[in-house]
Amino acid sequence: MVYNYIMKKVIVDILGGDNAPHAMLDGVVLAARKDPDMHFVLIGDEVIIRPKIDEAGIALRCEIIHTMESISNNEPPTNVKSKPNSSIALGMMALRKRDDVSAFVSAGSTGAVLAGAVLMVGRIPGVSRPGLCPLFPTLDPNKKVLVIDIGANMDCRPEHLLHFAIMGNEYMKSIGVENPRVALVNVGTEDKKGNELTSATFPLLKDADINFVGNMEAKDAFSGKYDVLVCDGFVGNVLLKTAEGAMKLVSQRIKAEIKSGFISSLGGLLIKSKMKKMKAELGEDSVGGSVFIGAKKPVVKAHGSSNAVAFSNAIALAHNAGKGDLSEKIEQAIARCTPPANEE
Amino acid sequence: MVYNYIMKKVIVDILGGDNAPHAMLDGVVLAARKDPDMHFVLIGDEVIIRPKIDEAGIALRCEIIHTMESISNNEPPTNVKSKPNSSIALGMMALRKRDDVSAFVSAGSTGAVLAGAVLMVGRIPGVSRPGLCPLFPTLDPNKKVLVIDIGANMDCRPEHLLHFAIMGNEYMKSIGVENPRVALVNVGTEDKKGNELTSATFPLLKDADINFVGNMEAKDAFSGKYDVLVCDGFVGNVLLKTAEGAMKLVSQRIKAEIKSGFISSLGGLLIKSKMKKMKAELGEDSVGGSVFIGAKKPVVKAHGSSNAVAFSNAIALAHNAGKGDLSEKIEQAIARCTPPANEE
Numbered sequence: 001m002v003y004n005y006i007m008k009k010v011i012v013d014i015l016g017g018d019n020a021p022h023a024m025l026d027g028v029v030l031a032a033r034k035d036p037d038m039h040f041v042l043i044g045d046e047v048i049i050r051p052k053i054d055e056a057g058i059a060l061r062c063e064i065i066h067t068m069e070s071i072s073n074n075e076p077p078t079n080v081k082s083k084p085n086s087s088i089a090l091g092m093m094a095l096r097k098r099d100d101v102s103a104f105v106s107a108g109s110t111g112a113v114l115a116g117a118v119l120m121v122g123r124i125p126g127v128s129r130p131g132l133c134p135l136f137p138t139l140d141p142n143k144k145v146l147v148i149d150i151g152a153n154m155d156c157r158p159e160h161l162l163h164f165a166i167m168g169n170e171y172m173k174s175i176g177v178e179n180p181r182v183a184l185v186n187v188g189t190e191d192k193k194g195n196e197l198t199s200a201t202f203p204l205l206k207d208a209d210i211n212f213v214g215n216m217e218a219k220d221a222f223s224g225k226y227d228v229l230v231c232d233g234f235v236g237n238v239l240l241k242t243a244e245g246a247m248k249l250v251s252q253r254i255k256a257e258i259k260s261g262f263i264s265s266l267g268g269l270l271i272k273s274k275m276k277k278m279k280a281e282l283g284e285d286s287v288g289g290s291v292f293i294g295a296k297k298p299v300v301k302a303h304g305s306s307n308a309v310a311f312s313n314a315i316a317l318a319h320n321a322g323k324g325d326l327s328e329k330i331e332q333a334i335a336r337c338t339p340p341a342n343e344e
Numbered sequence: 345m346v347y348n349y350i351m352k353k354v355i356v357d358i359l360g361g362d363n364a365p366h367a368m369l370d371g372v373v374l375a376a377r378k379d380p381d382m383h384f385v386l387i388g389d390e391v392i393i394r395p396k397i398d399e400a401g402i403a404l405r406c407e408i409i410h411t412m413e414s415i416s417n418n419e420p421p422t423n424v425k426s427k428p429n430s431s432i433a434l435g436m437m438a439l440r441k442r443d444d445v446s447a448f449v450s451a452g453s454t455g456a457v458l459a460g461a462v463l464m465v466g467r468i469p470g471v472s473r474p475g476l477c478p479l480f481p482t483l484d485p486n487k488k489v490l491v492i493d494i495g496a497n498m499d500c501r502p503e504h505l506l507h508f509a510i511m512g513n514e515y516m517k518s519i520g521v522e523n524p525r526v527a528l529v530n531v532g533t534e535d536k537k538g539n540e541l542t543s544a545t546f547p548l549l550k551d552a553d554i555n556f557v558g559n560m561e562a563k564d565a566f567s568g569k570y571d572v573l574v575c576d577g578f579v580g581n582v583l584l585k586t587a588e589g590a591m592k593l594v595s596q597r598i599k600a601e602i603k604s605g606f607i608s609s610l611g612g613l614l615i616k617s618k619m620k621k622m623k624a625e626l627g628e629d630s631v632g633g634s635v636f637i638g639a640k641k642p643v644v645k646a647h648g649s650s651n652a653v654a655f656s657n658a659i660a661l662a663h664n665a666g667k668g669d670l671s672e673k674i675e676q677a678i679a680r681c682t683p684p685a686n687e688e
Contacts, residue, residue, distance in 0.1 A: 139596055151531055154539035187495055187581040195498035195578045218585035222593040234539045235582055237531040238575075241562035242583045246590035249566040252483055253626060254598070257618040264618045270611025274601040282597060 007039065008102035009063065010319050011094055014044025015070035015087040016108020018305050021048050024107065027311030029056040031319075034312065038319055041094060041101060043067060043087045065090055070108060073304070077111030081119060088112050092120035095297050102322030105289070105314050107302035114152050117295040124327050126334035129153045130294025131164045132233070132301065133171070134240065135317075137282050140224035146172055147185075147221070149233040150240050150290060156232035158201040162208060163334060167293045168228035169210045170329045175320060179211050180227035185235055186215035197232065205230070208337055247282065288313030291321050294330070298322050351383065352446035353407065354663050355438055358388025359414035359431040360452020362649050365392055368451065371655030373400040375663075378656065382663055385438060385445060387411060387431045409434055414452060417648070421455030425463060432456050436464035439641050446666030449633065449658050451646035458496050461639040468671050470678035473497045474638025475508045476577070476645065477515070478584065479661075481626050484568035490516055491529075491565070491573045494580035494634060502545040505574050506552060507678060511637045512572035513554045514673045519664060523555050524571035529579055530559035541576065549574070552681055591626065632657030635665050638674070642666050 014024045021044050029052070032038055039061045042049050046066040053059045069086045071079050080089050088108055095104045104121075106113050114132065123130060133148035148168040153160060165182050172180035184205055186194045191202060193215050205212040216226055218239055231239065258268035288310045289302035298321035302314035358368045365388050373396070376382055383405045386393050390410040397403045413430045415423050424433050432452055439448045448465075450457050458476065467474060475493035482489050492512040497504060509526050516524035528549055530538045535546060537559055549556040560570055562583055575583065602612035632654045633646035642665035646658035 137593070139593060141597075154531070185582065187498070187578060187585075195576075198578075218582045219589040219592075221586055221589045223589065231582075232539075234531060234542075235579060238529065238562045238579055238583055239586045241531075242565060242586040243590035243593075245563040245565050245567065246587040247594050248563075249481070249483060249587075250591050250594045250622075250626065253485075253622050254619070257622045258615050261618065264615045267611040267614025267618075270614065271602050271608045274605065274608045275598070278594075278597050278601045282594065 007100070008322065009039040009041045009100055010315055010322065011041040011043065011091045011101050011104040012315060013087045013091050013104070013106035013108055014042050014049060015067070016106040016113075017302065017311070018107075019307060020070075020107065021045065023306060023308045024311055025049060025052045026308035027306070027315060028053075028062075029058065030308055030312035031315040032056070032058045032061060035316065035319065038315075041065060041091075043091050043094075065094065071112040073109045073111075075109065075112070077109065077115040078119075080112045080116040086112075088116050089120065092116040092299075095299070096121045101297075103298045103300065103318035105300040105302060105318040107289075107304055107306045107311060107314070110151075110301055110304075113299060113301050114292060117292050117299040121295045121297060121299065124294055124296055124331050124334070126331060127167070127294040128163050129156070129160045130292055131167060132290045132292050133168060134290040136222060136240070136243070138222045138224035141281065143224045143227075145222065145224070145226055145229060147229045147231070147236050147239060148293070149231065150236035151233045152292065153233040155234075156197065158197065158204050161197070161201040161230050161232065162204040162337065163294070165205050165208060165210055165212070165228065165230045166333045166337060167330050168230065170326060170333055171291065171293055171321070172227050174324045174326045174329065177227050181213045181225070182210050182228040182230060183213050183216035183226045185218060185221075185229050185231035185239065188217060189215050191215065201230075209333070251279070288315075288317055291317060293321075293326075296327055298326065351444070352666065353383040353385045353444055354659055354666065355385040355387065355435045355445050355448040356659060357431045357435050357448070357450035357452055358386050358393060359411070360450040360457075361646065361655070362451075363651060364414075364451065365389065367650060367652045368655055369393060369396045370652035371650070371659060372397075372406075373402065374652055374656035375659040376400070376402045376405060379660065379663070382659075385409060385435075387435050387438075409438065415456040417453045417455075419453065419456070421453065421459035422463075424456045424460040430456075432460050433464065436460040436643075439643070440465045445641075447642045447644065447662035449644040449646060449662040451633075451648055451650045451655060451658070454495075454645055454648075457643060457645050458636060461636050461643040465639045465641060465643065467638055468640055468675050468678070470675060471511070471638040472507050473500070473504045474636055475511060476634045476636050477512060478634040480566060480584070480587070482566045482568035485625065487568045487571075489566065489568070489570055489573060491575070491580050491583060492637070493575065493577040494584050495577045496636065497577040499578075500541065500576035502541065502548050505541070505545045505576065506548040506681065507638070509549050509552060509554055509556070509572065509574045510677045510681060511674050512574065514670060514677055515635065515637055515665070516571050518668045518670045518673065521571050525557045525569070526554050526572040526574060527557050527560035527570040529562060529565075529573050529575035529583065532561060533559050535559065545574075553677070595623070632659075632661055635661060637665075637670075640671055642670065
């Protein structure tokens with residue numbers, strides 16, 4: 001039997017996440033309604049899953065792998081190996097072995113998801129380190145920016161950042177961005193700026209077969225000027241979380257200011273629905289999760305706190321990352337960039 | 345003649361900054377009006393300075409060092425050595441040699457200011473690396489958080505971060521914060537989180553004579569939970585600039601949303617003054633600049649784009665940093681923390 005990409009199934013962990021299993025199941029239903037071509041392998045408690053998919057009328061598009069075992073955030077990530085019946089382990093094994101599945105999505109333990117992807121699914125040949133990367137909103141409502149890596153790799157060497165750049169570039173092309181503008185996260189835009197890592201990385205990115213636009217400053221991260229931001233996982237994590245904290249600072253201060261007067265309270269009522277819309281667009285629910293690129297098949301880590309809407313977006317993200325030939329493209333692109341040490 | 349701290353003068357670079365010399369002079373006048381105890385050494389063109397301070401009635405509190413030479417942002421920072429008549433070099437030499445001055449403030453080239461502070465004023469004995477640190481607003485309108493370092497030191501060793509922590513702690517105490525809560529910028533709050541640098545730094549901070557509250561995540565940077573955030577200059581720079589970018593993202597999106605409808609436009613008018621107030625509180629003008637701590641006397645780097653209000657705040661920052669015995673306190677605190685390698 002031959003499967004084409006339309007028929008390939010997304011594997012969904014129903015047991016991972018703060019709001020599992022119900023938010024996860026509701027997310028599947030939402031995703032299924034939005035895209036009638038999507039098929040699923042649902043991993044979790046059949047007793048809970050079955051009535052839900054029957055009721056939603058999507059049972060024919062769902063396969064169930066029954067388990068009641070999960071991995072908590074407090075367990076060592078490598079438990080993914082010692083607990084083969086956990087939902088993450090079962091999902092990773094299915095992703096590795098089956099030809100009819102395209103991607104895996106989980107809102108469970110980040111560590112276990114990344115460990116499972118590397119240890120059980122394996123890396124794309126040539127990729128030194130897979131990278132965890134979310135799409136972030138920008139000033140341009142029609143453009144998102146990919147930040148790679150945001151926490152899978154704490155201490156990086158220049159060649160890791162080169163691979164992040166190549167993978168990010170291929171990923172953005174795969175979701176329709178033409179000639180993605182790839183930039184190196186730095187403390188200034190001048191070529192010579194930065195620390196030892198960025199100084200050594202700059203020439204590698206300049207020589208790579210990508211549209212490298214140079215160093216960038218974090219204040220322009222969300223300007224829409226860039227499509228891919230390359231950094232080590234420590235810096236990427238600080239970048240993402242600072243943005244979260246700063247956005248919270250502004251919105252809470254605005255709320256407090258508006259509530260502090262009668263006239264402004266009235267004004268606050270009049271802009272309420274617009275504020276809600278903006279919050280939905282800028283909030284983490286809008287993207288749903290981060291893709292772990294560099295594993296043989298894409299793995300999506302949804303936020304632990306995902307609600308049904310956020311999780312449905314994460315499922316769509318996994319589906320989109322899995323339906324093309326991203327892994328082959330990455331393998332070819334990495335092969336083209338022979339590391340300097342091996343040049344003849 | 346004996347000077348007490350009230351009489352000590354703040355040295356002000358009138359030639360540095362995008363809006364020099366007029367915004368700088370206006371900033372001096374504002375600062376002088378706010379604090380009748382403040383005295384100044386103004387470095388710049390006497391022909392421009394004299395009429396201004398006469399008109400403002402502050403001539404008796406001002407001394408002028410005349411020069412028309414400055415260092416641009418495009419020059420190598422070490423030009424501070426080869427241009428002894430530049431305003432930054434003259435200011436640094438006065439700071440080093442004179443007993444009647446307490447601090448120096450400039451909106452000129454960051455590189456030249458930092459180089460001048462290290463090369464001409466010199467470090468406090470025992471301090472491995474001075475740190476550049478701004479005070480940032482938090483969710484609590486009455487609390488600010490210090491981030492050290494935000495760009496003076498790109499590649500740091502654990503003992504550099506230890507010194508940042510000690511200096512940040514003494515600085516916050518000097519401006520009235522009791523028992524400052526010092527945290528290490530990291531990717532999670534657990535003790536074992538992080539990269540090689542933070543892992544090696546954690547035990548040093550734990551053993552130091554400070555109120556070390558552990559690792560923190562950047563999303564809580566502005567929560568008001570911490571008083572001092574310790575990180576290397578690359579990470580600190582990303583943190584500060586990401587915050588700037590994210591705040592811009594939110595406020596521009598809000599503006600666009602509000603303008604997109606009639607009702608919300610009306611609401612926008614009603615909240616306009618409150619938004620302006622919030623912008624003034626959260627914007628960079630509210631603090632005015634970053635203190636470079638670890639030089640023998642404090643040096644304040646004001647934003648290059650400073651207007652008069654921002655620059656007057658930077659002058660106040662310098663005055664406050666310089667009026668106590670911060671340098672002595674730092675020297676003593678550093679001396680108390682013998683590095684592990686030298687322990688007996």
